[in-house]
Amino acid sequence: MEQLAMMLKERLTEDLKAAMRARDEARLRTIRALRAALLEREIAERKGGKATLTPEQELEVLQKEAKRRREAIEQFQAAGRDDLVQKETEELRIIESYLPRQLNDEEIRKVLEEIIETLGARSVRELGQVMKEAMARLRGQAEGRRISELARELLTQREAAS
Numbered sequence: 001m002e003q004l005a006m007m008l009k010e011r012l013t014e015d016l017k018a019a020m021r022a023r024d025e026a027r028l029r030t031i032r033a034l035r036a037a038l039l040e041r042e043i044a045e046r047k048g049g050k051a052t053l054t055p056e057q058e059l060e061v062l063q064k065e066a067k068r069r070r071e072a073i074e075q076f077q078a079a080g081r082d083d084l085v086q087k088e089t090e091e092l093r094i095i096e097s098y099l100p101r102q103l104n105d106e107e108i109r110k111v112l113e114e115i116i117e118t119l120g121a122r123s124v125r126e127l128g129q130v131m132k133e134a135m136a137r138l139r140g141q142a143e144g145r146r147i148s149e150l151a152r153e154l155l156t157q158r159e160a161a162s
Helices: 002-022 025-045 055-079 082-096 105-119 124-138 144-161
Strands: none
Touching: 002 025, 025 055, 025 082, 055 082, 105 124, 105 144, 124 144
16 A cells, blocks of 8 residues: 555656646646645644555545635636636646546446445435445545435435335
8 A cells, every 4th residue: 555655656756847847837736736735634644753645545635636626616617717717627637637537427326326225225314324335435436426416316216216
């Protein structure tokens, strides 16, 4: 696991050097922000000495940064700030290149149907159980809000059918 943690840091360092050589300001700005966010999390995790983030913790940091960009895009769109929307969209695209491939709705539904079947969930009241399992299995592969929407939809259909 520690090797995987180093791989992301090394990849970011190499990509930073490449962005400097290419004079790619957006990539440079985004990678610096990612490195700073990872370092900040490492410092927060320290207990008496040096801390190394697990791949799961690194994934959480990247997801948090991506979510931050998505929220900023929504706010800037509402404010009519197209210049800032473009900047945040560029950064989001770069961050997503470091995240695992995102599943489409059909792939998410398939996993959710398996989970619902396994748990024997029959109604929306059991959404919490389904979400707990779904978030564990789909972490990093889909946005939590989307998983929740699809799970609610599937459970509502199941409830109506019975």
